Amino acid sequence: MKKEVLFPILFAAIAFLVGLNLRPMLAIIGPLFPVLQQQAGLSAMVFSLLTTLPVAMMGLAALSGPWLIARFGAVTGISAGLICLTLACLWRGVSLTAAQLMLTALAGGAGIGVIQAMMPALIRQRFAHAAATLMALFSTGIMAGAALTAASAEPLFSWLGLQPALALSGGLALMTLLIWLFSVRRTPQMSVASETAMLPAPRSLLLTLFFGIGTGAYTLVLAWLPPFYIQLGWSARHSGYLLAALTLTEVVAGFIVSATLHRFPDRRPLLSGVLALLLTGLLSLVFYPNAMPLISVVLLGTGIGALFPLSLIVTLDSARSAPEASILLSRVQGGGYLIAALMPLVAGWVRDSGASLTQAWLMMSAGVVALMMMARCFRPDKRGA
Numbered sequence: 001m002k003k004e005v006l007f008p009i010l011f012a013a014i015a016f017l018v019g020l021n022l023r024p025m026l027a028i029i030g031p032l033f034p035v036l037q038q039q040a041g042l043s044a045m046v047f048s049l050l051t052t053l054p055v056a057m058m059g060l061a062a063l064s065g066p067w068l069i070a071r072f073g074a075v076t077g078i079s080a081g082l083i084c085l086t087l088a089c090l091w092r093g094v095s096l097t098a099a100q101l102m103l104t105a106l107a108g109g110a111g112i113g114v115i116q117a118m119m120p121a122l123i124r125q126r127f128a129h130a131a132a133t134l135m136a137l138f139s140t141g142i143m144a145g146a147a148l149t150a151a152s153a154e155p156l157f158s159w160l161g162l163q164p165a166l167a168l169s170g171g172l173a174l175m176t177l178l179i180w181l182f183s184v185r186r187t188p189q190m191s192v193a194s195e196t197a198m199l200p201a202p203r204s205l206l207l208t209l210f211f212g213i214g215t216g217a218y219t220l221v222l223a224w225l226p227p228f229y230i231q232l233g234w235s236a237r238h239s240g241y242l243l244a245a246l247t248l249t250e251v252v253a254g255f256i257v258s259a260t261l262h263r264f265p266d267r268r269p270l271l272s273g274v275l276a277l278l279l280t281g282l283l284s285l286v287f288y289p290n291a292m293p294l295i296s297v298v299l300l301g302t303g304i305g306a307l308f309p310l311s312l313i314v315t316l317d318s319a320r321s322a323p324e325a326s327i328l329l330s331r332v333q334g335g336g337y338l339i340a341a342l343m344p345l346v347a348g349w350v351r352d353s354g355a356s357l358t359q360a361w362l363m364m365s366a367g368v369v370a371l372m373m374m375a376r377c378f379r380p381d382k383r384g385a
Contacts, residue, residue: 008127008130010183011126011127011134011183012130012133012134012137014179014180014183015119015123015134015137015138015141016137016138016140016141016144017141017176017179018078018082018115018119018138018141018176018180019119019137019138019139019140019141019142019144019145020141020142020144020145020148020172020176021082021085021115021145021169021172021173021176022085022112022115022116022141022142022145023142023143023145023146023149024089024145024146024148024149024169024172025085025088025089025105025108025109025112025169026050026051026054026055026146026222026223027145027146027147027149027150027222027243027247028149028150028153028165028166028169029047029050029051029223030150030153030222030223030224030225030226030227030239030240030243031150031153031154031226031236031237031239031243032153032157032162032166032236033047033226033227033230033236034227034230034236035157035162035236036050036162039096039162040096040097040098040101041098042098042101043348043352044347044348044349044351044352045345045348045351045352046098046102046348047223047348048223048344048345048347048348048349049105049345049348050101050102050105050223051219051223051341051344052219052341052342052344052345053102053105053106053109053341054105054106054108054109054113055109055219055337055340055341055344056109056337056338056341057106057109057110057112057113058109058112058113058116058337059113059333059334059335059336059337059338059339059340059341060110060113060334060338061110061116061334062113062116062117062330062333062334062337063330063331063334063335064117064334065117065118065121065330066327066330068114068117068118069117069118069121074118074119074121074122074125075122075184077114077115077117077118078114078115078118078119078122078180079177079180079181079184080111080114081110081111081112081113081114081115081118082111082115082173082176082177082180083111083177084107084108084110084111084114085107085108085111085112085115085170086111086170086173086174086177087107087170088104088105088107088108088111088170089104089108089166089167089168089169089170089173090167090170090171090174091103091104091107091167092104092163092166092167092170093163093164093166093167093170094163094167096162096163096166113337117330120135120138123135123138136255136258139254140251143247143248143250143251143254143305144251146222146244146247147244147247147248147251148244149169150226150240150241150243150244150247151240151241151244152240153165153236153240154235154236154237154240155237156168157236158237203318204328204331204332206377207311207314207315207318207328207332208331208332208335208339209336209339209374210311210314210336210371210374210375211311211312211315211332211333211335211336211339212335212336212337212338212339212340213339213340213367213368213370213371214304214307214308214311214336214371215308215311215336215337215339215340216339216340216342216343216364216367217278217282217300217303217304217307217343217364217367217368218250218304218308218340219343219344220343220347220360220364221243221246221300221304222243222344223344223347224344224347224351224357224360225239225242225243225246226240226242226243227239227351227357228285228289228357229242229289229293231357232289232290242293242297245294245297245298245301246297246300246301246304247301248301249297249298249300249301249302249305250301250302250304250305250308251305252301252302252305253302253303253304253305253306254305254306254309256306257270257274257305257306257310258309261310265380266379266380267310267313267314267317267375267378267380268375268376268379270306270310271307271310271314271375271378272372272375274302274303274306274307274310275303275307275368275371275372275375276372277299277302277303277306278299278300278302278303278304278307278368279303279368279369280299281296281297281298281299281300281301281302281303282300282361282362282364282365282368283361283365284296284299285300285358285361286358286361286362286365311332311336312329314378315328315329315332316328316329317378317380343364346360346363347360350363
């Protein structure tokens with residue numbers, strides 16, 4: 001009995017550690033934008049690809065998740081994902097050309113995407129009774145990794161230089177890989193049989209667009225909030241602290257939503273409030289960027305951090321069975337991440353065209369207004385097309 005209790009506790013620590021590795025590759029980019037432009041010769045559009053490519057790979061991995069789990073199993077898949085992520089991060093310490101940065105973004109994104117697709121399945125298989133707690137810890141690890149990286153990006157660059165700073169997360173990934181392999185070396189492989197379900201296409205499309213546009217707000221802010229404030233005269237260090245504060249706000253907002261969700265069987269009022277906060281935060285970047293940066297960050301972090309779990313919840317609400325929920329989540333997240341990957345790219349195009357990043361915040365604001373209209377369709381009794 002003691003062993004059965006202990007193992008989930010140890011696995012919770014490992015899941016948190018794995019989560020820590022899934023955002024440093026993305027979160028370190030924004031605060032180091034000026035240095036990357038200078039040393040690697042990146043245009044704003046190419047710089048955007050350092051976020052766009054990993055997010056796109058997350059989408060492809062999510063779409064392939066059920067097949068990958070059935071073919072290889074979650075344990076092997078997570079091991080492979082950590083290997084890809086380790087090699088991609090460490091390679092940035094060796095070569096810093098634009099082409100190598102793009103290749104490592106693809107490889108690292110593939111590793112991140114596979115881990116994100118496999119870990120929830122493994123948790124559901126092994127620890128169904130503690131799945132919510134373990135998923136919360138895994139998600140908290142992801143956000144904590146982003147916050148720590150954003151806050152430490154410029155100090156690490158000042159201390160170590162650009163390439164070692166970029167490669168440092170590879171050391172953490174390598175340590176995590178070794179711990180993971182040691183912890184699962186005697187664990188039997190488990191796979192999930194692929195299942196089919198009839199899913200309403202219009203409803204799936206609506207949910208995919210909702211998740212994609214909402215997640216696009218996160219990818220846009222992650223990539224371009226620090227460069228935006230650097231352009232306004234902030235130091236790279238303080239812009240990194242601002243991104244770290246936003247990420248921590250997202251964590252708090254996610255926990256608050258998880259704790260209060262049961263009070264809102266009709267998700268629409270909660271969605272409307274969250275989207276209003278997100279819209280207000282974006283508009284504050286447009287009209288009052290220097291006057292109220294911390295308020296903008298709190299508004300953005302609360303909106304983004306609460307919207308992500310709510311997007312998944314309304315997806316689950318639309319499913320009529322457990323197999324359908326699994327397939328629907330895979331499709332919604334897969335297509336949604338592919339949509340979200342476009343947002344930083346659009347901002348890079350705006351920046352290269354000579355326009356201010358204010359235009360990108362305005363475009364995202366229009367997307368949030370569209371989300372408000374979509375949210376009206378999520379009636380609690382509506383599960384079909």
